[in-house]
Amino acid sequence: MQIAKVIGTVVSSYKLPAMQGIKLSLVQFVNEEGQLIPRYEVAADSAVGAGVEEWVLISQRAIAPDPGGKDQRPIDAMVVAIIDTVTLGNRTLYSKKDEYR
Amino acid sequence: MQIAKVIGTVVSSYKLPAMQGIKLSLVQFVNEEGQLIPRYEVAADSAVGAGVEEWVLISQRAIAPDPGGKDQRPIDAMVVAIIDTVTLGNRTLYSKKDEYR
Amino acid sequence: MQIAKVIGTVVSSYKLPAMQGIKLSLVQFVNEEGQLIPRYEVAADSAVGAGVEEWVLISQRAIAPDPGGKDQRPIDAMVVAIIDTVTLGNRTLYSKKDEYR
Amino acid sequence: MQIAKVIGTVVSSYKLPAMQGIKLSLVQFVNEEGQLIPRYEVAADSAVGAGVEEWVLISQRAIAPDPGGKDQRPIDAMVVAIIDTVTLGNRTLYSKKDEYR
């Protein structure tokens, strides 16, 4: 998975039926030093509900689980977790608590 | 998913049976600042019907749903939605309404 | 899918049983301006039969359909179509007819 | 698979149910000369239990086996082994024994 920061939202009214009811977040990737890099994903956030500025974990796994249905959704990136902390050895690279204080 | 702009069409008369009846759109990717980048996909657009100049959402999910049939289609990129708006924080990066006015 | 030009052939006599009977074409990728780029694939061409110099459509879909058998083939790139034309707006980027005239 | 060095940990309390109980390691990739490169993964380490500084093998396979359950986990990178030695021809690029002596 990759670490990313939620930076925006994508809205679409005309889409495949299998894409209905999915919140689409624009997330920008963060490198191993905690800096934003020029790479993004429009990631489905069907259950986590991450807000703008939060650091999240993005999975680009090929097969997205479809909680309610029988059809597989054509989703190639998902928000799978909101990150609390990223620790490198003894150093804290990111702490959600610090960010929001 | 990635944001892309429809820039053209690819036509093929000689292809695998599983590729029959699929409209192939040439889409160029857009970065997180809304600029075209030198990366493209020939994406299947079997249901959305996006036109040239429209911004779309491209899924590069490995398994493409095959609406009518039993065979899996060897498709690795699909147009899954036409984008209405892309919002970064409080700023609107793209709005379809503005583009077509 | 990506647009590529067939530039050669790869032959192997010692391979996995699941790879038997598959023609392997060396294809070099073409960018959105119609120029060859330094990226290639050795793509299975089990049904299309594209020849050297032809422009083809390459799918890097994870699961390749296996026409005859029960085993999934460990193929990660396939020739899925021979391209007739690539059109960008009103401009024809490539036309097979012109190439062979 | 890619060779990587465990450099840290990612902690998340709010995540998809399918992500519960998985240790998330931050691993930085190593090139074919044994040097760290600016590329990382947050990899699930559900069974191997690799510690910081250890060299591991990372699989970015699309479908992660789920030991206990019926749901597929949305994991796109896993620690599949702790590396003992990497040998290039007659030269030992890395040996765990040497590192820990």
Place this chain on the structure above:
Amino acid sequence: MQIAKVIGTVVSSYKLPAMQGIKLSLVQFVNEEGQLIPRYEVAADSAVGAGVEEWVLISQRAIAPDPGGKDQRPIDAMVVAIIDTVTLGNRTLYSKKDEYR
């Protein structure tokens, strides 16, 4: 698939059960001009048995067939063939016979 040269071996004694009994070869990728490039894979070689210096075909297909068992193996790169010749138009880029003479 990509063309690669076997350059070494990776040994691991502590690994996932699904990784047992698989020979792990370090292979470095070769470009379309026959030159080594700074990209590698640790590829499973469960059946082909390619030796150091041999040119092989690497599949990065997501789902690896598991000859003996019921579990899917978390393998994302496999040696699927030993290459005899690579031909570009009328020119032979590589011939195994010439290499070993």
